[in-house]
Amino acid sequence: MDIVYLHSPITYSIARQLQREGEVRAPLVVCGRGMQWEGPYVSVIDDGIWDPARTVAFLEGMVTALPATFTPLRIFVPHTGFLLGKLLKLAAAVQTVCYLEEGNTSCNPQLAAPAQNAAVDATALLHMLQARPMLMQRLGLTPQAILQINAMAPIWFDARSPKYGGAYRVSPQAFPGLPGVRTVSLEPQGGLRETERHWLCFLPNIINMVARCGQHSEEAQRNLHGLMSSLRTMQALVASQHARLVMKFHPIDEANLNPQFKQQFYGFGLSYASFAAQQAIDAQLEPALFDFTRFIVINESAASRYVELFQGLDFLISLNLF
Numbered sequence: 001m002d003i004v005y006l007h008s009p010i011t012y013s014i015a016r017q018l019q020r021e022g023e024v025r026a027p028l029v030v031c032g033r034g035m036q037w038e039g040p041y042v043s044v045i046d047d048g049i050w051d052p053a054r055t056v057a058f059l060e061g062m063v064t065a066l067p068a069t070f071t072p073l074r075i076f077v078p079h080t081g082f083l084l085g086k087l088l089k090l091a092a093a094v095q096t097v098c099y100l101e102e103g104n105t106s107c108n109p110q111l112a113a114p115a116q117n118a119a120v121d122a123t124a125l126l127h128m129l130q131a132r133p134m135l136m137q138r139l140g141l142t143p144q145a146i147l148q149i150n151a152m153a154p155i156w157f158d159a160r161s162p163k164y165g166g167a168y169r170v171s172p173q174a175f176p177g178l179p180g181v182r183t184v185s186l187e188p189q190g191g192l193r194e195t196e197r198h199w200l201c202f203l204p205n206i207i208n209m210v211a212r213c214g215q216h217s218e219e220a221q222r223n224l225h226g227l228m229s230s231l232r233t234m235q236a237l238v239a240s241q242h243a244r245l246v247m248k249f250h251p252i253d254e255a256n257l258n259p260q261f262k263q264q265f266y267g268f269g270l271s272y273a274s275f276a277a278q279q280a281i282d283a284q285l286e287p288a289l290f291d292f293t294r295f296i297v298i299n300e301s302a303a304s305r306y307v308e309l310f311q312g313l314d315f316l317i318s319l320n321l322f
Helices: 009-021 052-064 083-090 122-130 133-139 143-147 206-213 218-240 251-256 259-265 272-279 302-310
Strands: 002-006 028-031 073-077 094-100 164-169 181-183 198-202 244-248 294-298 316-319
Touching: 002 009, 009 094, 009 164, 028 052, 052 083, 052 122, 052 133, 073 083, 083 094, 122 133, 122 143, 198 218, 206 218, 206 251, 218 244, 218 294, 244 272, 294 302, 302 316
Parallel strands: 002 028, 002 073, 073 094, 094 164, 164 181, 198 244, 198 294, 294 316
Antiparallel strands: none
């Protein structure tokens, strides 16, 4: 049985195309960061990173949606670099692990080698799993394997694993050095009404910036003030072109920022969700597939990669603010 975990527009778009081509068949879809799927799906916060409780919640949601009878699993994930990846490789029921391109991370050649490990409380993790016997049984996890989990090296893209089943990309730079990589073709969607009137602004990852600078630090406040000032200028520029600005948050921010905080940004332009509803387009798809007049990308982001790939550099405006 195929299981797909997606957490971003690009992973969603690749999964949709693989399903369309028959490469992925009747998948169980697990959606993180507020993503959705047409049809039944399991919703999770994220893959858990190194948090045992969130990781177990991911697995519990996934297993609850599986058929009662044992079925070998083929799992499509963005990477296996955190605790979830270790558990999937330990699970006897998981026979194959495939990777989906998720952005710039997928283009980093160093992530095909062991990364920095983060030890977890293996005994506490085992107790969490044993409290859910169906989960242990259905995935084929053993106490002995769980207690040794800290000895496993985390590898984001593990082609040496006997479970490695290949990788799927849209960017020619993704998964360097990995065997069995297939390039998936995503066709630009077009289809926007009054295309000359819409400029899409990809906002920077605000949560990561605040975490890096400190929640109440002067640097974080300076960065936010500078971002707001830049958006005012941008709004005036776009208006002078008789166009409208559309605001797109990073998926992490879209899923986790306070709605009232996000509302401040919609004073500069229409929310992407509202715009997608007006245009009757799939808001989950990679935005660079649509024919906006211009794409403004603030700070380093995979958004620039996909605008260049699907639309061309002439449509990209890059700003580096912090």
